[in-house]
Amino acid sequence: MITYETIGDYLLAWRHDTSLAAVPIKMAADAHGLTIAEIEELLEVEDLPSVSIAGKRYIPAIALADMENKEQKQLTAALSLLENAARLKITVTCESLMHAIGLSIHSLEDQRTFDRILSLIHHDSQPYLTVLLPVLLRKDNTDNAMPPDSFLIFVRREGLMEGDERGFVDRQIKRVWRDYSERN
Incomplete structure (x- = not known):
């Protein structure tokens, strides 16, 4: 899991590489018709990558697109x-x-x-x-x-x-x- 200590660190990295876009777990769940618990289960078994930003977990947008495809x-x-x-x-x-x-x-x-x-x-x-x-x-x-x-x-x-x-x-x-x- 990629970790950014602060939101500023993440935003700086994202400005240079927009493929690092990440969404909250709830948004990922809503986008795929899953519950938050089901997304967390995918994260737990490492079927879905995550990014830590200032101590909170997010889902890379590219991973959601791959899941959809x-x-x-x-x-x-x-x-x-x-x-x-x-x-x-x-x-x-x-x-x-x-x-x-x-x-x-x-x-x-x-x-x-x-x-x-x-x-x-x-x-x-x-x-x-x-x-x-x-x-x-x-x-x-x-x-x-x-x-x-x-x-x-x-x-x-x-x-x-x-x-x-x-x-x-x-x-x-x-x-x-x-x-x-x-x-x-």
Whole structure:
């Protein structure tokens, strides 16, 4: 961690190198939809760098931009994989999707990142209402596996759930497969 004893020391360094820009932890949390505790957890395990300025911790702005870019690439990869699954008329386990986009099912932070990515996918597909790609995700690889809880919560919250969960999921899968087979 880089340390500046005074705010003046930091500002002098920043004037010569604006890439040293840093933001308060709360601002970093707000920018990424995280809690302060989650940002502090990332700092604790050194997944996110910090700068000490006059005894207070700040987050380098460049690290936040890198975090955003990485998550955007993971989102793009996840969407691509789900679209390919739709064209192939298959389902995908959450674990295999996480692995494909560079996340570990064993990491709590990776699971949170995955949940944020799924939330973005839910909201990206929601305006169309006919194609909900995350319906292709499965909690596990068993025959009766359902999509992740976040998907079911999303469709209930948006008022999209029609009938029982299993019937709704089965109908949505058919819609997704039909829509993507027609796109080819």
